[in-house]
Amino acid sequence: MDRKKAAILALSLLTIISTDTVAPLVKQISASYPQVSSTMVKLTITLPSLLMIFFGLIAGQLVKVISKKAILAIGLVLYSIGGIAAGWSESFPGHLILRGLVGAGTGLISPIITSLIADYYQGKERADMVGYTFAISHFAAVITPPLAAYLGAEDWRKAFIIFSIVPLVFLFTMIFLPGTARRVQSDAAEKRKAPIPTKAIQFALIALVMMIIFFIVITDLPYLIETKTGISPIVSAFGLSTCTLGATIAGLTFSQIYVRLKKWAIPTSLLACGLGFLLITFSGTSVLILGGLLCIGMGIGILISLIMLVTANSAGEADSTAAVALVNGGFSIGIFISPFFYANLPRIELGLPAVEFNFLLAGVLFAAAGVIALLVAISTNKQLNLPHR
Structure with missing residues (x-):
C-alpha cells in the first residue's frame, strides 16, 4: 500500500x-448532570455534527488559500484537544464546548x-477508496462504542482516553501524506470560480432527510431495548x-455491490433499512x-457511499472539497435535527411507547x-452506472 x-x-x-x-455513555453522562434534560445531554453526540457543517464549508473555502495538508493539521489539533479534554470537564457547558472542538476538527x-481521493484516484479505484474509507471509519466505530462502555463502566470520563488515537493519526498523516495533490489544475482561477454542482445540492438535501430519519438508532437504541423483556x-x-x-461490510464491498445492482442499489438499500x-x-x-441492526447498517452504508462517490464525481475537473463539504453538511444537519424531530412528533395512539413509535415511523419512511x-x-x-472519471 502506498503511503x-x-x-x-x-x-x-x-x-x-x-x-x-x-x-453508549449518554445515560451515564445524563446522570452526572441531573439538572440537564435528556434531550440536551444528547447534544454531546449531535453538537459536533452541527459544528461539522460550518467548518466543513470553511474547509471548502480554505483550500483556495492554503494546502489541504495544512487544513488537516488544524483540524487534527482541534480534534485532539476537544476529544481528550471533554471527558474531564466538570461543567456540562464546558463539556459541550470541548465536544464542539471535536466537531470543528472533524468538519x-x-x-x-x-x-x-478525487485528486489521487479515478474510476473503479476511486469507488474502491470511497468504500474503503467508509468501511475503515465504521470499523473503528464498531470497536469504540463497546470499548467506551467498558472503560466508562464505573466512570464515563475514562472512556474519553480513546481519543488519544487522534494525535497519533496527526503524526502519521503529517509524515506520510504528500504536501501537494497529484492533480494540479493549470487554470486555477477558473477552478476557484467553479460553482457547486446542482447534483451536490440535491444530494445534500437527501443526506439531510436520510440522517434525520436514521440517526434515532444511534441516540435511542438503549431506550428501545429497555422496553423489551428477555x-x-x-x-x-x-x-x-x-x-x-x-x-x-457495505463499505468494503461497495464497488462490487454497486456494479452488480446498478439501478437497483438505491431501492435495495432503502428497503433493507426499512426492514431493519x-x-x-x-x-x-x-x-x-441484531439481524435488523445489521440490515440497517448495510443499507445506510451503501447509500452513504453512493452519495459520496456521485458527489465527488459531480465536481468534474474542479476541486471537489466544497461539494463534499456541502453534502457532509447535509448529513450533519440531519444528525443534529434528528433528536428534536422525534421529540416533537405528534403522537398517533397505537398503544406503543414513544420510542417504539419513533422506530416504527423510521421503518415505514425508509420502506416507503x-x-x-x-x-x-x-x-x-x-442504469446508474459507475462513474469512470
Missing part, C-alpha cells in the same frame, strides 16, 4: 468515532478526505456495533434485533422510500 493511501485511510478512522464513541478533515445484555452492549459492522427498523421495533428476540425508488427503477431503462 498516501495509508494516510487517507488513517484519517478515515476518526470521522465516525467523534460521535459514535460517546453514544475540517472530513471533506478533505474525499477530495484527496433481551440478552449482548444486544445492549453490541447493538450499535452490529449496525456499524453492517456499514463496514421494523425488525428491531417489533421483535422480542435478540437474534432478530424504497418502494418509490423501486417503482422508479422498474419504470426506467436508465
Whole structure:
C-alpha cells in the first residue's frame, strides 16, 4: 500500500468515532448532570455534527488559500484537544464546548478526505477508496462504542482516553501524506470560480432527510431495548456495533455491490433499512434485533457511499472539497435535527411507547422510500452506472 493511501485511510478512522464513541455513555453522562434534560445531554453526540457543517464549508473555502495538508493539521489539533479534554470537564457547558472542538476538527478533515481521493484516484479505484474509507471509519466505530462502555463502566470520563488515537493519526498523516495533490489544475482561477454542482445540492438535501430519519438508532437504541423483556445484555452492549459492522461490510464491498445492482442499489438499500427498523421495533428476540441492526447498517452504508462517490464525481475537473463539504453538511444537519424531530412528533395512539413509535415511523419512511425508488427503477431503462472519471 502506498503511503498516501495509508494516510487517507488513517484519517478515515476518526470521522465516525467523534460521535459514535460517546453514544453508549449518554445515560451515564445524563446522570452526572441531573439538572440537564435528556434531550440536551444528547447534544454531546449531535453538537459536533452541527459544528461539522460550518467548518466543513470553511474547509471548502480554505483550500483556495492554503494546502489541504495544512487544513488537516488544524483540524487534527482541534480534534485532539476537544476529544481528550471533554471527558474531564466538570461543567456540562464546558463539556459541550470541548465536544464542539471535536466537531470543528472533524468538519475540517472530513471533506478533505474525499477530495484527496478525487485528486489521487479515478474510476473503479476511486469507488474502491470511497468504500474503503467508509468501511475503515465504521470499523473503528464498531470497536469504540463497546470499548467506551467498558472503560466508562464505573466512570464515563475514562472512556474519553480513546481519543488519544487522534494525535497519533496527526503524526502519521503529517509524515506520510504528500504536501501537494497529484492533480494540479493549470487554470486555477477558473477552478476557484467553479460553482457547486446542482447534483451536490440535491444530494445534500437527501443526506439531510436520510440522517434525520436514521440517526434515532444511534441516540435511542438503549431506550428501545429497555422496553423489551428477555433481551440478552449482548444486544445492549453490541447493538450499535452490529449496525456499524453492517456499514463496514457495505463499505468494503461497495464497488462490487454497486456494479452488480446498478439501478437497483438505491431501492435495495432503502428497503433493507426499512426492514431493519421494523425488525428491531417489533421483535422480542435478540437474534432478530441484531439481524435488523445489521440490515440497517448495510443499507445506510451503501447509500452513504453512493452519495459520496456521485458527489465527488459531480465536481468534474474542479476541486471537489466544497461539494463534499456541502453534502457532509447535509448529513450533519440531519444528525443534529434528528433528536428534536422525534421529540416533537405528534403522537398517533397505537398503544406503543414513544420510542417504539419513533422506530416504527423510521421503518415505514425508509420502506416507503424504497418502494418509490423501486417503482422508479422498474419504470426506467436508465442504469446508474459507475462513474469512470
